[in-house]
Amino acid sequence: MKKRGKGIAVSFYGTGYGNGFPDVSTATIRLEDEGKISISVGATEVGQGAKTVLSQIGSEVLGIEIEDIVLINEDTSKTPDSGTAAASRQTYNTGNAVKIAMESFRKKLFEESKELLGLNTSIGLETKNKEVYLKMFPQKKTTFKEIAQKLKKQKRRLEATESFTAQTTEMDPETGQGAPYWPYTFNCYGVEVEVDTETGKVDIIRALCAQDVGRAMNPTMIEGQIDGGFAMGAGYALFEDLGLKEGRIKNNKFSKYIIPTALDLPEIEKFIIEDPESTGPFGAKGIGEPVMIPVAPAILNAIYNAVGVRILELPATPEKILQAIKSYGKV
Amino acid sequence: MGVTRVLKAYSIEEILDVMEKYGEKVELLAGGTDLLVDIRAGKNKGSVIIDISDVKEMKKIEIGEDDIVLGALTTFTDIAENDYLKENVTGLWKAAKSVGSPQIRNMGTVGGNICNGSPAADIVPPLLVLDAKLNIKSRSKQRKIKLKEFYMENGSRNLRSDELLYSISFTKSRDKNIRIGFEKLGLRNALAISRISCSVYAIIGENNRIENIRIASGALGKYPLREYALEKFLKDKNLNDGLIEEAAEIFSHEVKQRLSGRSSCPYKKEAVKGIFKKAISFEGE
Amino acid sequence: MINIKLNVNGKDYDLEIEEDLRLIDLLRDRLGFTGTKEGCGEGECGACTVILEGKTVNSCLLLAIQAHGKEITTIEGIGKEDDLHPIQESFLENGAVQCGYCIPGMVLSAKALLDKNKNPTRKDIREAISGNLCRCTGYEKIVDSIEKASKILQQRGSESHEQL
Numbered sequence A: 001m002k003k004r005g006k007g008i009a010v011s012f013y014g015t016g017y018g019n020g021f022p023d024v025s026t027a028t029i030r031l032e033d034e035g036k037i038s039i040s041v042g043a044t045e046v047g048q049g050a051k052t053v054l055s056q057i058g059s060e061v062l063g064i065e066i067e068d069i070v071l072i073n074e075d076t077s078k079t080p081d082s083g084t085a086a087a088s089r090q091t092y093n094t095g096n097a098v099k100i101a102m103e104s105f106r107k108k109l110f111e112e113s114k115e116l117l118g119l120n121t122s123i124g125l126e127t128k129n130k131e132v133y134l135k136m137f138p139q140k141k142t143t144f145k146e147i148a149q150k151l152k153k154q155k156r157r158l159e160a161t162e163s164f165t166a167q168t169t170e171m172d173p174e175t176g177q178g179a180p181y182w183p184y185t186f187n188c189y190g191v192e193v194e195v196d197t198e199t200g201k202v203d204i205i206r207a208l209c210a211q212d213v214g215r216a217m218n219p220t221m222i223e224g225q226i227d228g229g230f231a232m233g234a235g236y237a238l239f240e241d242l243g244l245k246e247g248r249i250k251n252n253k254f255s256k257y258i259i260p261t262a263l264d265l266p267e268i269e270k271f272i273i274e275d276p277e278s279t280g281p282f283g284a285k286g287i288g289e290p291v292m293i294p295v296a297p298a299i300l301n302a303i304y305n306a307v308g309v310r311i312l313e314l315p316a317t318p319e320k321i322l323q324a325i326k327s328y329g330k331v
Numbered sequence B: 001m002g003v004t005r006v007l008k009a010y011s012i013e014e015i016l017d018v019m020e021k022y023g024e025k026v027e028l029l030a031g032g033t034d035l036l037v038d039i040r041a042g043k044n045k046g047s048v049i050i051d052i053s054d055v056k057e058m059k060k061i062e063i064g065e066d067d068i069v070l071g072a073l074t075t076f077t078d079i080a081e082n083d084y085l086k087e088n089v090t091g092l093w094k095a096a097k098s099v100g101s102p103q104i105r106n107m108g109t110v111g112g113n114i115c116n117g118s119p120a121a122d123i124v125p126p127l128l129v130l131d132a133k134l135n136i137k138s139r140s141k142q143r144k145i146k147l148k149e150f151y152m153e154n155g156s157r158n159l160r161s162d163e164l165l166y167s168i169s170f171t172k173s174r175d176k177n178i179r180i181g182f183e184k185l186g187l188r189n190a191l192a193i194s195r196i197s198c199s200v201y202a203i204i205g206e207n208n209r210i211e212n213i214r215i216a217s218g219a220l221g222k223y224p225l226r227e228y229a230l231e232k233f234l235k236d237k238n239l240n241d242g243l244i245e246e247a248a249e250i251f252s253h254e255v256k257q258r259l260s261g262r263s264s265c266p267y268k269k270e271a272v273k274g275i276f277k278k279a280i281s282f283e284g285e
Numbered sequence C: 001m002i003n004i005k006l007n008v009n010g011k012d013y014d015l016e017i018e019e020d021l022r023l024i025d026l027l028r029d030r031l032g033f034t035g036t037k038e039g040c041g042e043g044e045c046g047a048c049t050v051i052l053e054g055k056t057v058n059s060c061l062l063l064a065i066q067a068h069g070k071e072i073t074t075i076e077g078i079g080k081e082d083d084l085h086p087i088q089e090s091f092l093e094n095g096a097v098q099c100g101y102c103i104p105g106m107v108l109s110a111k112a113l114l115d116k117n118k119n120p121t122r123k124d125i126r127e128a129i130s131g132n133l134c135r136c137t138g139y140e141k142i143v144d145s146i147e148k149a150s151k152i153l154q155q156r157g158s159e160s161h162e163q164l
Helices: A050-062 A090-117 A144-153 A219-238 A295-307 A318-328 B012-025 B035-040 B076-080 B083-088 B090-098 B102-107 B110-116 B124-129 B228-234 B241-258 B265-280 C023-030 C086-093 C103-116 C122-128 C140-163
Strands: A002-014 A024-031 A037-041 A069-072 A125-128 A131-134 A137-143 A159-165 A184-196 A202-214 A268-274 B005-008 B026-029 B048-051 B061-063 B067-071 B133-137 B142-146 B164-171 B178-185 B196-204 B210-218 C002-008 C011-017 C049-052 C055-058 C071-073
Touching: A002 A295, A024 A090, A024 A144, A037 A050, A037 A090, A050 A069, A050 A090, A090 A125, A090 A131, A090 A137, A090 A144, A090 A159, A131 A144, A137 A144, A184 A295, A202 A219, A202 A295, A219 A268, A219 A295, A219 C140, A295 A318, A318 B265, B012 B026, B012 B048, B012 B164, B076 B090, B076 B102, B076 B110, B083 B090, B090 B124, B090 B178, B090 B196, B102 C055, B102 C103, B110 B124, B110 B164, B124 B178, B124 B196, B124 B210, B178 B265, B196 B265, B210 B228, B210 B265, B228 B241, B241 B265, C011 C023, C049 C103, C055 C103, C086 C103, C086 C140, C103 C122, C103 C140, C122 C140
Parallel strands: A037 A069, A202 A268, B005 B048, B026 B048, C002 C071
Antiparallel strands: A002 A184, A024 A037, A024 A159, A125 A131, A131 A137, A184 A202, B061 B067, B067 B164, B133 B142, B133 B164, B178 B196, B196 B210, C002 C011, C049 C055, C049 C071
16 A cells, blocks of 8 residues: 655755854956956866856856856866865855955956046946946946956956955854854755555655755756755665675665665755845855755655654665554554 | 687577587676676676677567567567567566666566576566476577476576577467566666566456466565465455455465575565565556 | 777777777777766666667676677767757756766767657656666756757757758
8 A cells, every 4th residue: 555645844054164163265366368257266066066156156246248257176276275165165155255356356457447548546437248337438448358458568467366254153162052154054845755555665756845045146056956955865865875884885886875766756846945145145055965954854754644653764765664664653 | 707708699500509619618698787797797607708699580579379489689678669568468568667777678688687597587577477488409409498497496597508598488368368467676766676576477257266377476585486375375266355465465474484584584574465466456557 | 809890979990809898998998989987887877878779778788799780879979069969958058967977878868768759758758867877966957958858859850841
């Protein structure tokens, strides 16, 4: 017999290193010869979309197309340190560093433009389409390329380097009190499962994921992160087991370490909740890890709702579920 | 062991020649889905590999007047894409479709699945309930044995090192009351090795009387097995929910004795009931 | 050493190879088609998927000799960087690519599906990529992309039909 059940779970997660640990990202912005803008950051792209988001943030500040940004990363001989691609911190931390550095760069760009345009002050200058123009008299303008050419002749470079440090405080070792992280990301996931009461097999038939993101820098990539987090969480809940025996991993290959296939996951309904974070770049927060956190508890709650058993050890294999059903389940 | 030679054959005659020449050193490469893993791990049993994957005369599905013949190199995809088998030999079709993944089904063969002799071989239980015969040839003789006589108690197979399994045949039945079911329990919905599988062949007559029945299981013993005790219990009874429940308990008891002492026993003796019930309810037919 | 002839991405090759060379090693090391990825080496992950005579296979589970006289398509034969196949375009457009390791195999599984089934359901698509493991994407954007690519290909098909 197949029984259905629903479960929800909520989580909040502090992003960044936290607990008073120095959490620093540095970015360098430079005007390149042809008028393109380079962003150098030591942020590693592992598929999460750091390169895209950091380019987006940079282009947004300067009002240029993302194609006019040259992103240089993953080369420690060329880039400043932006910390690890970990702790869901790159969008927030390095994003902030890029934003501040780009703002600083813009000021320098305006100073150069002032000289080139023979103005008394840089007040009222703006950028658009790789041009710097005077808002009150737009015919008064120069291009990034012209500025770059002038600088090249003078053998000068225009660049700005800035750092961002996330605010965290150490917890009191005696009382455990403190504010170890900032910011926090929130989410709530709901799943519906079907439990086969005769074999203990679980199928996830529906999933709804509501994710607070601060500000959605790139909704498609956020959805992709939610999908991926859900898949990892589902594998964690139902399949994945390293099988540690005396310090060795028994399930050390894909035929034994079971992860979900496309046929093991439901269609995932996603809800992106925007509530801009005042300290984030354009209000954005990190979501990389948070997206997988509520998955396992939501699934376990749904199993409980379906057959009345509480699985307290992961993965919730058919064996464990069937054994629990036989001993005390409500079927 | 290392591979010393790889030869390619294009006909049964060529295969038999090489087998005769190299004897026990020979290992046949059909789909390769298991053998390539073995070679890489140095676990291949023979050092002379004969690639038989292009022997066309062993790659066929023949729906004849009285018999259905599957060439030993018929792939799981060939079976899964065959409309006749889907309609009329549903359990076999379901088993083929449940194998591994599209890539594995495109390469893996029926003959390989039988000869490799894994207890979890998906295609074997439905062939057991179809009472399939294996057509075997060597340079010196040709013989036909029943699949149920192929796996030997000592773990070996009823096949000499100079013999080739070239096709599998079973009776084509015209009886409208025949039902053929298959059910498998894997750890996930694709790329899953059977933890338990079960196939049922039944002729259900008037008043749901079970006129004939054959049942086979996978992953419940050293090799896929016919479940004779269960067949005996069910034959000539009227198929209903109560009877299925009773039969499931008998099956469970059988599995408990068979797997006694194994860590998988407590689970399999319970889960086998559910798998059997699904197989005999002919779901997806 | 043995001689084999095969056609990869429309080009004929006549090669002398070690007898126990796997197809994936032939493609990557001898012919330089490094878009074919090795993941597990045992047919469980699908990263090494190529199309052999119209059907997807795990190139880690074939000896090169099995491809003698046959046609193979690798990811390099699907589209070029400045002339992508609609499936590749769709993967890019719809955010299907995260770390990217599984993607060549995914695209080839999608190609083999759409060559046979012009209008697949989402279930058909999930079935077709069920032998390709992905750790990043949760598959959904990949399924979306293949579904959208099928619509684009159908539309192109009917347009070219109209031109006739």
